[in-house]
Amino acid sequence: MKRQLILEDGTVFVGEGFGSNSDKIGEVIFNTGMTGYQEIVSDPSNSGHIVTLTYPLIGNYGINRDDFESINPSISGLIVNEVCDHPSNFRSQFSLNEYFKSQEIPGLSGIDTRKLTRIIRQYGTLKGAICGMNVEVDEVVKQLNKMILPTDQVKQVSTKSAYPSPGRGHRIVLVDFGMKHSILHELNKRGCDVIVVPYNVTAAEVLRLSPDGVLLSNGPGDPKDVPEAIEMIKGVLGKVPLFGVCLGHQLFALANGAETEKMKFGHRGSNHPVKDVKTGKIAITSQNHGYTVNKESLTETNLEVTHIALNDDTVEGLRHLIHPAFTVQFHPEAHSGPDDTNSLFNDFLQLIENSKKEGEELCQNA
Template sequence: MKKQLILEDGTIFVGEGFGSDTETIGEVVFNTGMTGYQEILSDPSYCGQLVTLTYPLVGNYGINRDDFESIHPAVKGFIVKEAAEFPSNWRSEFTLNEYFEMKKIPGIAGIDTRKLTRIIRQYGTLKGAICSIEADAQEVMKKLRSTKLPIDQVRQVSTKNAYPSPGRGKRVVLVDFGMKHGILRELNERGCDVVVVPYYTTAEEILNLSPDGIMLSNGPGDPKDVPEAVDMLRGVLGKVPLFGICLGHQLFALACGADTVKMKFGHRGSNHPVRDLETGKVAITSQNHGYTVEMESVKNTRLAVTHIAVNDESIEGLKHLDFPAFTVQYHPEASPGPEDANGLFDQFLALIESQKQEVTSHA
């Protein structure tokens, strides 16, 4: 079935529809990863977005039961050059089309994704609509211009109730702003006794769980739309060691007095080089964010920049100068992507252990 992708600037792409035949509107972004489309479509950080994949062939190894980053995908639509109809992989259970039909997600294939990516890079992210070929383009553009992008994405994807993921190691409270399962997996593999809590959990409620450490997850949208999390962070800073990823990193910065701004088109992919300012080493990282911590705003805080992006010199890591707390903008759990930065989870547990020893020595 023919479909069209209409952008708010008036650009129209015509292609073949797959998945659900419903109309959808969202923010059009692009991801440069060569693999990992299953993890991308199930990453809660894409809530409300139409994701363009720059790699030309998508779906060639199918959809399997093991590689999901969430149970229910929050992505609004998929835009690809070619959607493979006959995947070849021993783990494959569904084609891309079958899975998108099941989850009622619309997709469009057969369009010039290189041209679309160049438009986004030139003008920044745009609102777009995937709709039927019969839809009136002028009416769709009118609807696009009047549609406001949601500001409650974290509420949509965060867990509604706290739940445990038991282990015999250190107690970590994981605040779920739209958590990728890869983060929970890495903590579980290290034996952590994890308690996952909703994004609106207060500092008092978290401290009452007697955590050895607090983990802040990734998530979608503007960090300034989650003021309750900023209040919580101000209440726990200095009391418990803390490690934040992606949106958690941005919320930590806001809580410490820095500012965040929206990027022109963000970082989304699995090949982003990041330099550790202490060692000078460069890691290839997986990233997915549309906002960043403003460099100038860090100067008047008790924060230090620990990592920067090689490509645009934006902030990729922070640490607190007085408290046991550090964060990164990228994804050390990868999924998909390289595992260069996986050791940050070990660094977090080492920080917890050093704080315990310090408390013991002062007792």
């Protein structure tokens, strides 16, 4: 069935619909990952997005039970050049088309994704609508230009109540701003006793759980739309070691007096080179964000830059100069993507160990 993508600037792409026949509106972005479409469509950080995948063939290994990053995907739609109707993989349980139908997610294939990506790169992310052929394009364009993008994505994707993921190691409070399940998996793999809490948890509630460390997860949208989290971070900083990922990194920067700003089209893919400022080592990273920390705004803070993006020199990592806390803009859990920076989870646990030893020494010398 012929369906179309209409952009707010009036550009129209006509293709073949797959998945749900529902009409959806969202911010149109692109992701350059060559694999990992299941992780991309189920990543809560893509809440409200219509995602364009630049790799030409999508769906060839199907959908399986193991690679989901969330139970209920919140993506608005998917744009591809070609979708595979008959996947071939020993783990495949159903096709992308079947999965999208079951989740009421519309998809569009047969699109010139190179052209669409160039438009986004030139003009920045645009609002768009996936809809049928029976609509008035001019009316849809008017609606898109009037539409204000939602600001409550974190509230929509965060857990509504706290829950445990038990282990016998360090107790980690994992603040869910739109957490990828792979982050929880990495902590579980290291034996951590994890308690996942909602985005609007208070500092007092976090500290009441007696954590050894706090991990600030990834999530969708503008970090300035989550003022509750900024206050919580201020309240726990210096009392317990912190590690932030993606949105957690941006919130940490705001809590320490830095500024964030929207990027033209963001970093989304699994091939982004990042440099460790201290060692000079280059890592290829997985990223999915549309906001960044303003480097100049760090001057009057107690933060130092630990990592930078080689493509555009944006801030990719921060460390607090006084308290045990560090953050990264990229995804060390690397689902999907290379695992060059997976050891950062070990660094977080080592930071906890070091903080405990320092605390014990202070008690002994008191």
